[in-house]
Amino acid sequence: MRVHLESVHRSYRVRRPPETGGRLGRLFRRVSSEVEALKGVDLRVDEGEAVGYIGLNGAGKSTTMKLIAGILTPTTGRVTVDGRDPHADRRRLSARLGYLAAQRASLWWDLPVKDSYELLRRVYDIEPAVFRRRREHLVDRLGIGRYLDTPVRELSLGNRTRAELVGTLLHAPRLLLLDEPTIGLDIFAREAICGVLRDLRQDTAPTVLVASHDLRDVEAICDRIVMIDDGRLVHDGKIDELRALGGGRRTLVIHHAAGHQLPLLPGPAHVEERTGMITTYGFTQGELPGELLAALFADPRVDDVRIEAPSLESLIKGMYLEGA
Structure with a gap:
């Protein structure tokens, strides 16, 4: 799947306590202001590319991911996924989209992991035989077989993230959005996740966009880096080209x-x-x-x-x- 952002701006209205005035006034009054998260972003990701999307906290990475997933709409500009508006055609595109975010749960909190997977099978209408084959392969690769009967809320962060990744990949998405997929994880969980994603690229070549602070993830999964700073793209190129900037x-x-x-x-x-x-x-x-x-x-x-x-x-x- 192809992703295209053209001159995309995205603003938010936020309400904060006033910086001046008495304590009581700051407690009850709110001042409204506009925050521009994206400032004219132009980005093209072609079919089968794996792109690392890096930037400091608040640079605009998660906002971009939510726009591509159709969760948000741009204030101005245009976002398309395979030529379609991801917000207007969200139901149609969701069957081919996988979205994993550190702060966003896709599995049902109180259900055992295996029951969440069964619900996802029904949501995406996956053939039972295909579902079993994919689930067994992913569960084995990510080492979570012993936790299939455990409610999601009882899993550690690392095991929950691995379980979430299985759920994200069950329907074989052609566009994979990963927003800080390994944040807070130990080295074993991180290596397991990166290993599965590397194999996935070789086997089925989905389009992958990885937003991460951890450059080890980007190097392990991606060939291209896009860097965003304060809502603007400041670098776009192959990892090898970026290394060449270091000269000799x-x-x-x-x-x-x-x-x-x-x-x-x-x-x-x-x-x-x-x-x-x-x-x-x-x-x-x-x-x-x-x-x-x-x-x-x-x-x-x-x-x-x-x-x-x-x-x-x-x-x-x-x-x-x-x-x-």
């Missing part, structure tokens, strides 16, 4: 014995950090001669030598700081 910058990390005198590095390299047993140099790729690296590896007082490219997180942080 590299970091040499040396773990060594306390007080050990390291050999001199070439002139362009500079010390970025030095502690008692770790020294970090910044340099440009190709500046370090091979014989120097060989000497470091052969030095008995050097425990470890690593050369690291800039992380995706550091590159994005730098972009935010440059735009600040």
Whole structure:
């Protein structure tokens, strides 16, 4: 499924206590103001693409997701999913849409997990044999078989999120919206979810939009990154292209014995950090001669030598700081 946003603005009216005046007045009076969550967003996601949608809190990620899902409508501009208005055609598009949000439950709170799945089967009119096959596969991959008889409200956050993902995928959606799918989860739950989503991309190639603070999720699932800041898109490109923005910058990390005198590095390299047993140099790729690296590896007082490219997180942080 294809997603297209054209010059989308979305505003909210909010009521807050006044900033001035007496305590009693601030308690009972409210001042109305308008907050613009999206400020002219243009975004196109093609069939089968997996896009990471990143930004700070309040940048507009969840608002965009709700517009695509048809939960909200734009103040101005146009949102289409496969050429249709997702709000006007919400019933028709919902059969092909999967929406998982950290703050939004899709399973019935007081029912056992398996009963929620059965209700979803009926809602989406899934053939019983197809339903059983999909459920068994997803339950096994996400490791929640032991919790099928447990009411959703009794599950831990990690197990509830895994159970919610199974419910989201049961009807094999062609458009998958994931809003902070792994927030607050431990490493095992996060890896299980990312593994299922990677396999899903290879097997059925749905269109995927992932809004996340965790860049590990984006790297594991997506090929393209769209960055939003204060309601405006500030970057759109492939992950490899974003990495290329770091140029040839590299970091040499040396773990060594306390007080050990390291050999001199070439002139362009500079010390970025030095502690008692770790020294970090910044340099440009190709500046370090091979014989120097060989000497470091052969030095008995050097425990470890690593050369690291800039992380995706550091590159994005730098972009935010440059735009600040």
